[in-house]
Amino acid sequence: xxxxxxxxxxxxxxxxxxxxxxKAEANTNINGNVESRCTVNTDTxxxxxxxxxxxxTTLPASDGQVPxxxxxxxxxxxxxxxxxxxxxxxxxxxxxDTVTWTGTVAYASGSVSGMxxxxxxxxxxxxxxxRVYNLTLAGTTWxxxxxxxxxxxxxxxxxxxxxxxxxxxxxxxxx
Amino acid sequence: MxxxxxxxxxxxxSVAAHDMTPTYPKWKMSFIPTAKMTxxxxxxxxxxxxxxxxxxxxxxxxxxPFVTRYKILRIKYLSHVKFDIYINDDNVKRAEYVCTTSKxxxxxxxxxxxxxxxxxxxK
Numbered sequence: 001x002x003x004x005x006x007x008x009x010x011x012x013x014x015x016x017x018x019x020x021x022x023k024a025e026a027n028t029n030i031n032g033n034v035e036s037r038c039t040v041n042t043d044t045x046x047x048x049x050x051x052x053x054x055x056x057t058t059l060p061a062s063d064g065q066v067p068x069x070x071x072x073x074x075x076x077x078x079x080x081x082x083x084x085x086x087x088x089x090x091x092x093x094x095x096x097d098t099v100t101w102t103g104t105v106a107y108a109s110g111s112v113s114g115m116x117x118x119x120x121x122x123x124x125x126x127x128x129x130x131r132v133y134n135l136t137l138a139g140t141t142w143x144x145x146x147x148x149x150x151x152x153x154x155x156x157x158x159x160x161x162x163x164x165x166x167x168x169x170x171x172x173x174x175x
Numbered sequence: 176m177x178x179x180x181x182x183x184x185x186x187x188x189s190v191a192a193h194d195m196t197p198t199y200p201k202w203k204m205s206f207i208p209t210a211k212m213t214x215x216x217x218x219x220x221x222x223x224x225x226x227x228x229x230x231x232x233x234x235x236x237x238x239x240p241f242v243t244r245y246k247i248l249r250i251k252y253l254s255h256v257k258f259d260i261y262i263n264d265d266n267v268k269r270a271e272y273v274c275t276t277s278k279x280x281x282x283x284x285x286x287x288x289x290x291x292x293x294x295x296x297x298k
Contacts, residue, residue, distance in 0.1 A: 036199075039220070040291040041192035069289065070192075078198055090279065167279060168289045173272065174198050174296035 036075035038135070038172035043142065044068035046168075048149075053158035057148040068108060069143045069170045076138045079172050084130040085147045086166035093162035098153035104146045105131040111139035134175070143170075192220040193227065193250075195275050195293040202267055202297065210242075210261045215295065217258075217275050219250040224291075226250075226278040231262060232294075234271040241266075247278060270297055 046067025048056040058064040071081045085103030089095075107119040114137050122133045135141065145168050151159045195217045205212035217227060227248050231241040242261040250256045262270055274294040 035196045037194045037196050038198070038293060039192045039194040040289075040293065041220075042289045046288065067289065072192075075198065165288065169292065170289055171292040171294065173294040 034074070036078050037073070038079040038081075038174075039072040040081075040170045040172050041070040041072065042067065042170075043070040046145070046147075048147070048164070048166075050159075052156075054151045054156040055148065056159065056164065058146050059148070066144050066146055067168055069145060069168070070140060071135065071143070071170070071172060072140050073135045073172070074138055077134075077136050078175060079135045080175055081133045081135055081141070081143070082125075082130055082169075082171040082173060083133075083143055083145060084126060084169040085145050086149075086168060087126075087129050088166070089149075089164050090167045091163070091165040093160040093164075095151070095160065097151060097157050100150045100153065101129075102148045102150075103129065104144075106144050106146075107133070108142040108144045110137075110141045112137045115139065115141050130169075193224070193275070193277060193291050193293060194218050194220070195295055198295050199298050200273065200295050202262070202270075205261055207261065209264050211264060211267050212259050212261045213273070213297075214257055214259050215273060215275075216255055217248070217250055217293075218255040219252060221277060221291070222252045224277040224279070225252070227275045228278055229258065229260070230272075230274045230276065231260065231270050232272045232274065233269045236272070239266050239270050241270075248275075272296055 044067055046058050046065050048058055049063030050056055051062035058066045060066065069083055073079050083105045085105055087101045110116065110118070118133045118141065122131050124131055147166065151157050195215060200213045200215060202211035202213055227250055229243055229246050229248065231239045233239055240263070243258055248256055248258060260273060272294040274292055276292040277290055279290055
């Protein structure tokens with residue numbers, strides 16, 4: 001008799017457990033892949049100030065703003081960064097006279113202390129307009145780019161009124 | 176006499192970037208007997224740019240002929256695109272870099288000023 005009661009109890013409990021609502025469960029995987037890569041970012045926008053009629057400059061003292069380029073690389077010695085300041089306008093009013101371009105590309109800061117050696121180790125190309133940095137350390141590096149355009153070929157003529165654009169080229173080249 | 180001349184290098188302050196993987200792609204067999212292929216992936220984090228140009232170059236950055244579905248890709252902000260590149264067997268050894276370059280449109284009111292280029296290298 002006891003065995004029969006026990007059997008009924010087991011069958012009853014099993015049936016109850018099947019009827020009870022269950023907590024919904026699902027396993028959702030989040031997969032990721034770590035690959036070596038280089039990313040070129042524009043961290044700070046830049047614009048030209050116009051301190052006098054014949055000069056456009058990104059220098060803050062002349063109401064300009066220096067653009068800041070950020071380069072992220074996840075693998076040491078895998079990439080070199082090449083950054084070039086503008087040497088022509090990509091769009092402008094019609095210009096009948098010469099524009100003289102100067103500029104600099106300089107290491108600003110880095111996520112690893114050893115990156116401060118990048119500037120001294122860098123080389124130039126394209127007549128000095130492009131600076132090449134070997135990214136020997138993984139991490140983030142910031143570069144400042146300054147640009148000055150002077151109109152008139154030394155005789156300081158006034159820029160024609162209008163909107164001007166120039167392009168900074170930032171490259172990440174696998175080594 | 177003196178006119179205001181405004182030049183915007185960038186009009187807004189958003190972070191803008193693009194990247195391409197893999198860093199060191201390999202040529203693989205393709206369905207064309209005389210051509211090799213490789214697959215690249217580009218991720219666009221530049222809100223100011225939607226178009227990227229693909230190029231294959233030798234070690235002096237001279238362009239090398241190649242075939243792909245679109246040489247200028249439209250990649251929407253925060254999305255990625257995979258693309259295949261096919262190259263003639265004769266050019267495989269010469270091909271050193273595959274690059275994507277952001278394309279800046281001159282007729283927009285908004286003119287992005289930083290042209291970014293990422294190059295992967297065949298080793």
